[in-house]
Ligand SMILES: *[C@@H]1O[C@H](CO)[C@@H](O)[C@H](O)[C@H]1NC(C)=O
């Protein structure tokens with residue numbers, strides 16, 4: 001009896017060691033699996049104590065797990081640390097194995113984690129992709145990391161759902177739409193039973209699958225449209241910018257023109273005012289003909305002298321203008337000389353007339369330009 005007890009004790013110890021060694025590695029053999037599951041469930045303390053607490057829950061887990069292993073011998077149980085999305089880490093059972101879909105298509109490595117509230121919470125299912133077989137994009141039920149969300153999992157309910165049924169459902173699902181092999185939406189229809197024969201579950205899976213592809217196609221189209229529209233928007237924004245710049249330029253010009261107009265109006269006002277003040281008619285009316293006579297020499301002699309002086313000034317101005325014209329190359333030098341000669345003769349005659357009229361002092365006055 002004592003011997004038997006020791007034997008059992010050592011056996012337990014060996015199992016513990018073994019499970020430490022093969023942590024996260026599946027065990028083979030169904031009787032070993034049973035032992036493994038029972039031992040793991042019986043541990044309540046220590047680093048390998050699982051996060052299942054309720055005895056009823058443990059009983060259901062044992063039942064479902066063993067039923068799965070019996071029905072799908074390719075699966076084997078193990079346990080390990082599972083980290084939820086919120087960061088909490090729990091020690092959970094998992095069953096891992098390969099789903100063999102059909103000849104010619106690659107087997108699908110699968111890991112099924114049993115949630116700490118199993119069977120009230122659905123298990124977490126992951127397809128393990130590798131470099132040879134990545135998960136094809138836009139699979140209806142498996143995301144690129146392998147996380148699987150089939151309608152069966154999403155509508156999981158206890159009692160009614162269990163692991164064997166789950167795997168059965170997954171095999172059917174993946175044989176329609178293999179996670180490693182891309183299939184068009186039409187091929188997802190292929191393989192389903194005739195609608196009248198399809199079970200409710202099958203119809204739901206089918207519906208979800210084709211909806212996924214439809215939504216995928218619609219999303220792609222929408223994205224394309226959005227991209228097209230954003231490009232269009234960029235172009236429009238550019239055009240609005242340049243139009244705005246043009247409008248700004250026109251506004252600026254308008255402002256400048258307005259300024260010019262008001263300046264001109266002001267100037268016109270000033271001219272009008274000046275005219276009002278300096279109106280010749282009014283002056284004439286005021287001081288009569290005196291103003292006319294003010295600029296007229298008295299007597300014929302004086303008139304003649306005035307004409308001569310004016311002619312002299314005019315000749316000087318003409319010569320000056322000719323000088324400038326030669327400088328700017330408008331008049332050739334031969335023309336210049338001819339013209340100047342004519343003008344000089346004219347001036348000489350003029351000088352002589354002046355001399356006759358007023359005597360030598362007159363020329364002196366002319367020289368100093370201090371006639372008046
Ligand atoms: C799993 O569920 C199916 C149907 O829902 C049932 O026939 C089967 O007995 C269940 N298996 C276990 C182990 O409860």
Ligand SMILES: *[C@@H]1O[C@H](CO)[C@@H](O)[C@H](O)[C@H]1NC(C)=O
Pocket residue numbers: 106107108109129130131132133
């Ligand atoms: C990838 O997975 C497939 C199917 O499970 C397997 O046959 C293959 O050997 C794996 N390849 C690598 C490189 O691990």
Ligand SMILES: *[C@@H]1O[C@H](CO)[C@@H](O)[C@H](O)[C@H]1NC(C)=O
Pocket residue numbers: 344345347348349351363364366367
């Ligand atoms: C006319 O008289 C002025 C002043 O004395 C003198 O500078 C000028 O050379 C004279 N012109 C001629 C053509 O004699």
